Amino acid sequence: MSSRDVDRALKNARFTQKTQMNALNLLLVSTALTCASMASAQENKLLDEVVVTASASEVTYKNAPASISVITAEDLENQGARDVRSLLESVEGLTFNRAGNLNKVQIRGLNENYTLFLIDGKRVTSAPNAFRGNDYDSGWVPLEAVERIEIVRGPMSSLYGSDAIGGVVNIITKKETEEWHGSLTNEYTLQENRKSGDYGRTGFNLSGPILKDKLFMRTYGSWDFRRKDSSSLNPDSPSGRANAGFAKSDNKHLDTTVTWDVNEQNSVDFNAGYSKRTHDKTTLDRYSAGITHHGSYEFGETELRVFGDRIDNSYGHGNTAGVDMPNTAYNFNGDGKVSFDADLLVPNFITVGATYQHQSLEDKYVLVGEGGSDNSLWQAAAFVEDRLEITEDFEVTLGGRLDKHEKFGWNASPRIYGVYHLTQALTFKGGWSSSFKAPTLLQMSPNWNQVSCGGSCFLGGAEDLNPEVGSSFEAGFKYNEAKWSAGITGFHNTIKDMIQFPPARIADVTVAQTYSNYVGLTADGKPIFKFENIEEARTMGIEANLTLHPTDELTVSANYTYLDAKNTSANDAPLAFQPEHTANIKLDYSFNEKLSFALSANYVGEQYTSVPANGDMAFARKVDGYITADFTGRYDITENFTLRAGVLNIADNQILKTDWDEFNVDGRRYFISGTTRF
Template sequence: MYHSSGITNRNTAVRYVTARRGLKLSLALLLSTSSMAFAEEEEAIVLNQVVVTASGSAIDKRDAPASITVVTAEEIAKMPAQDVRDILSKVEGVTVGRAGNANTIQIRGLGERYTLFLIDGKRVNSAPNMFRGNDYDSGWVPLDAIERIEIVRGPMSSLYGSDAIGGVINIITKKVTDAWHGSVTTDYTLQQNRKAGDSWRTGFYLSGPLVKDKFGLKLYGSWDHRNADDPSLNPNAALAGFTESDSKFIDATGTWTPDSQNEFDFNYGYSRKAHDNYPLDRHALSLTHRGDYDFGTTELKLWGDRVHNYRGHGNTLGVDQPNTAYNAGIDGKVVLPVDMMFDQKLTIGGSHRYQSIDDPYVLTGEGGTSSSVWQSALFIEDEIKFSDDFLVTLGNRLDYHENFGAHNSPRVYGVYHLTKELTLKGGWSSAFKSPTLLENSPNWRQISCGGSCYLLGSTDLKPETSQSVELGLLYEGAIWSGGVTAFRNDLKNMIPFPPNRTGDVTEATKYPNFVGFTPDGLPMFTYENVDRARTQGIEASVSVQPFDGWTFKANYTFLDAKNLSGVERPLAYQPKHSANFGVDWQATEKLNLSVNVNYVGKQYTWVPASGNLEWASKMDAFVTGDVVASYDVNENFTVRGGVLNVADKTVTRTVGDDFNVDGRRFFFSATGRF
């Protein structure tokens, strides 16, 4: 009733998986021996994994017109992860920006400001509340509530509009179930170095029907906490290690299925996250309708949230200067099967989004203490099946921005199954990112330079744009699978973040973005479109199951990320090489053992505009390894434990641009289910 993303996914299994592929898999299962049947069944599960983020409708992952990785709830349960960032850091093409220990997610060399975060397909954005950047948007959902995470690497503006230049991360929560189920999980991570902060997490999940076959409910909550590191942990005690973080969640969704053609979700969620004494809370509401009719399927979402920052942007040290941001939108689409020369799926949709912020402490210009912007869009996507083995996706999105007018984002992507196991993928896409609400607000005046200069918003800014190409070869077999993808992304009209500035009143006038002095003589600077960047590289992954109970996984990313403005120079926090290796062993029916090793190559943490790398800040490569065991005491109770960073490879801050990596830790967890 409520499983597998509701009506749309159930219909996808019937309407969109080809009869030819289903017949082949069925015959393979019937004709093979018992051991081969198991292998083919595993292959079928992989081939029929449905994803919803990479195209206008649910689609077999193998046919998806994008480079996409899926992390399932079962995989998350085996990880000693504290939050979503711990999970994403193990995915090829994804790196972690660690400036000042604020760990942010980067895709293909582009920072988190170029990554679009979605929760069940609805965007989240707390950038206006903390303009210098934050790591909040990757953590509004607790791990206990996640069904899977879909990571799309590469631009997706044709479907999602602004902010999706680097890629899209869609956190999909568990669905309402047709029988009552629940779980409670608690874990604790103990630092061997008692100067480092311990962490703990507890959460619950509950779901089931209130009215059989008509109305169901899911409810989840969590409390995650990490203690602050002792100031003496770092060699330079003036630089903080990991600060205290505290996150609380509660979320409820009701699903009403009045008949076989219609399904409604009603959702309310509250989250409160506090990092480094900056507490933000978020209230979110949404209403979703999914329809399954003779002509096709439909989806309509109305959503909104309110994010409140109790501390504000910090114009006055030690003084609370709160702000509140509001996001709201409506998204709708219809998916139409078309039989015209070739089998096609035509997706037509539109959206309208509104964003505003109230901040009497930084919005002090002529425009008043609030600022807002709206944006509307129409999009179309055509998935053309020229044969069972050759699919082409054509798409375009026309956005109309209140301040920047119309912007097109076309893309073309092809998928060709060379054999049942081997697939060739590739495509071209364009993308754009509009300036943030504050960057584009003429009444925004933000103090900077340690209090000796100001940053001003600018109405002269243009959207940042990109062109991207990729080509990949993927293999999905009964015993092993893997793939390799080459990509390149060229980004223009980049807005430097933060912009060039100085507190020196003599030098300030020489800066091209200098706009004058305040009445008390402080220089003022504005944002500008001046930078260009290029990121290119290779992503590779492999998974092998050589015999029953054993799984070996590895991935590797080569990344060449450069700022091309002026003197060519590397982008900060972008390691050229990164890799992950894991072994999973189902030792017995109840006991599972896993080993995971993570390699992060050397990286620059600050690069001067002159490109003189002798003056740059750099961190050496490091390797960490984890060992975790999981034991099912019975069908309702599981315990886990392990050692994280077994070799105790620590990284500590010595200058402001550095970051910390926790040393050896001991992990304990227990889950009860009913």
Template sequence: MPSTSVCFPRRPLTTLVCGLLALPGLAHADPQEATLKPVVVTASSVEQSLRDAPASVSVITREDIAKRPVQELAELLGTVEGVTLSRSGNQVPGVQIRGLGQAYTLMLIDGKRVNSTNAMFRGNDYDTGWVPVSEIERIEVVRGPMSSLYGSDAIGGVVNVITRKVGKTWRASARTDLVLQENREAGDSRLVSVSASGPLIADVLGVRLTASHDHREPDGAINTPATPGASAQPGLQLLDNRQLGALFTWTPHAQHEIKLSHDDSRRNHSGFVLERQATSLSHHGRYGFATSDVTLNLDRTRNRVGMITGQSNPNVADSHSLDGKLMLPWDSARQMITLGGELRRDKLSDPTNLTGWPGTASYRASSHAEVSQRAFFVEDEFQLSDTLKLTVGNRYDDHENFGGHHSPRAYLVWHATPEISFKGGWAKAFRAPTLLQGSPNWGSVSCGSATAGCYIVGTPKLKPETSTSKEIGVRYEGAGISGGLTLFDNQLKDMISIDSRTANRTLAPSYSNFVGYLPDGRPIFAYQNIASVRSKGLELGGRLTLNRQWQLSANYTYTDAKNTSGSSKLPLTYRPKHAANISVDWQPNDQWSFNTTARYSGLQYINVPANGQNMLTKAAYSVADLSVGYRIDKHFSVRAGVLNLTDQNDNRSQSTDFNEDGRRYFVSLSADF
């Protein structure tokens, strides 16, 4: 095995190229070696190759996932170009795409919407973890708005987690991970996952069963106080997650498939527990003239504790939806027309926060709220020539409280040569206020105290947020090498905010969203449309196959995201302008495999007051990992390695700062039958 060098955080960017410096003489890729072309399903209404997809799409493969233990999916998504992670409160990170916040990323599981915001409004960091990582086939990340297909919440982009299919033969797998921290004050973690799938009746009835449990101990005293005598900031939190799932597939006819699935999950984030029961029934039909998909989703999320530390305020959120689409190929006109629609109803029962204002006549009159919306969309793919394709579409959403809104999109793909393609598009998108933000009966304590702080409430006066996005890019796919460059520009208007609030009872009336006082004197503030945001930048990524043994992939993102609401532009928090990732794989034979990765995060703001004064920043840093895998036989394999080689784990002295997990060692055992 060749020697490798490790780069240290004094010059963070150099960590990204140290894998290259350790490579032996580069060999040319074998022209005879076949490369499987990725196929994606999220960027349009039909399955397409990555090269033809009318959007900027990144794919995380099952092989990528297997290279290291992953407890939270956000950790993997943070290595994709255009993706950054929110870190508010040092909780589990949330996914941000192209500089837009976590709320503007739509999470899907096998194309089905997942959103726990109504049950946990204070930063929903749960939705990236409802699926056990071991059962993921791939993850498709669409960077850019997709409201023309998916409606509200897809302003920033879409993350679609695609699970493993039920095969025609039986398979079973099991995996266990153990991660040990070098700093014994930090929390160790472990994971166990098992699954089995196969036919109950050949070509007619199949089943997939899954179960998993992962656990991370909370950190101890890993941070030191900012000043003598002060309290130290807490480290990373307790995580304890469990999942049970079943999927049945029934094929009564060769042209028709029916799926019934149910998942039961429990996620504990530092004592705040969400339990989710999700049932789905779908039908896929193929006809002589068209193809159809219809899905019924029943999703219930129980918040067992509430959202206020030290209190017990449980709630129950339900989301029911029926959606379908009909794909109509028009071969003589070289078009693919898709017609689709959705009916959705969201409900919330919250005896604590959905009760009106404390002390008023209507207080506790009702603890329920619900809202419905319906949508219709059309998409048309025009094959203008053998090398030029235009995709146009529009979705009309009719919201019970906020009326109708259009989300049009146009996207052009031109294959200039067999290797070089140009892409570009324009889209408008919208995001309706959440059930809580738009409800006049919803309210919650805030401003740091449940008794002496302030109170925040919803309001039906809000307008939906809207965005206009443009992008243009070029992609190259040749023998052993592929990559692309994309420029993007997003403008978001009427951003919904509750940042304007104070516990100061004298200053409160001077705030534009002040609506009154509670009987005990606490000031009340309503959500409001105040902010506009502009985010622009570039994404660069590529993959190089040097020969049958060596492969390198890398990406770089430049993001300039600013709040443009006031007289002066202010940077957004947790959005580093510069971010990069590199991964080097070496497989000398069929048994051994080696991987080294490095992640660079540039300087970022971690606190930006509204007046632009006394802003706090976090310096640039790099994290590098190393792992080695050994296949024992055709059924068993083991992988081990070191995460965060250089122990990059700055002391967290500010509440808005965040810790990276320090140096730790892992071992993974896998069995596949």
């Protein structure tokens, strides 16, 4: 049977693999030997499962034309994860920008602006509402609704457009069931240091038929919260001002999907959802809706969908410090694709598609120029991907996307990727891709007037910005046997015409006039700055993994990532919040089908928290590396009730901020969770 036949046969396979944990006492060894992640630990069992993010059509994990990791719902159930971001922390190649105690996902040394978040393949973005300090998009789906998470490391602009220049995180939710089933989870985490805020969550998932074999419904909801850290937790900064800890958060979600199986060839999904996420002073209300048609015909598969959302920011950007100035953003998307086989010189699996996006922002406080209090842009694209089965062991994927942007015209993003199975166990992968990233709606809005410098300066958009252009290459191998698996991948990314984010700025009027992006002064004498294309960056590194199954009960897996991320336009200065070394290791032991324990550890190396735009390292700041370790357990008390508990950060390695650009890491804490299934 060919690999393409396997892809077809396993197209509807479910991800039900057992969680793979790692051991604390092997952490230092794993760092030296280059080991592997939680997601990679499943590779020897995931090889014939289907993934949907790495290609325009479904493909087996083994043949996926990209570096991809998968986190399953069972992984989620077997650890003390608070949200999606806490699951992503153990994936190789991913780091976090923790400025302001946020957790902004970064892939291979490129910050959160280059990471595309999808929910069931549909893009989400709240950048127009909260352009700075925005980590909302990784949290629109509660843990109870997650079936799996697919993470593609590396540019995917040929499929997804300019947002995916760094990589893609696709959160795939649970599907409807043919019988009524549901679950209810309650969890609470208690901080040992009572100056740190406790947190907890409750959530449900319910699914079943409305009309037998015809109409199905799935709905989920959740509420999670975190109490604010005490104002006395951190020491004051050198400037004398207090360093804030974690802010209060309060998040609520409700989402419903109705699926109509019209006949054997056609089905339609109707979806609507509401989320309310509050972080400190900022509250975002998101209203979403969409319709998706799936077709399965003799000639191939089709998918057509329209979806969109409205996001209200009750706090807003503001051009007066500390004052509520709300805004509203609208996102509309339409896309369609058709996938089919074609036997040309070699077997081909071809996908052709098109997309349309429209984004608008209403903000009477920030959009104050001659253009009025709103702004919008649209972007359309056509794409094609062809997976060529050169032999049963060698596949080549050719892809290309042609974008038409309202402001920047036509942009092409080609891609080529090869997968070669040298033996049944040994696979080589590698490829090259190009990408582009258009400036955001606000960055190129000439009537944008945003307060900054604590109210002492302003930021504005720039109509003369150019798109950022990227090029990426990766190559590596993976080896999979029944008792062990390993892999290593090297990558090299370059981006030209980077838009500095946020732009250089200063309140001092005299010094401000020496900045290349200085625009002028407000009526009351405050300097104004604009965005500009001044930076070029290069990121390169190695991602390595190792998984061992010494017994049927024990699994050990780990990862190591080396990252060299530089601003090449500033004398090769390092990029902020990009640790050179990270490592994870986990050990999972199952005593029986009911009882299991896990021990895990995470190492984050030293990293710069602030690097001047000119690369003058005399004024740069950095923090030391740190290690945290967790111990968790799971016990199925009955067939329908599971109890989980554990100790997080066992060694109580709490990190406190000593300056404004640093971050906190919670100390030792205890969690308990109960899940009822019915």
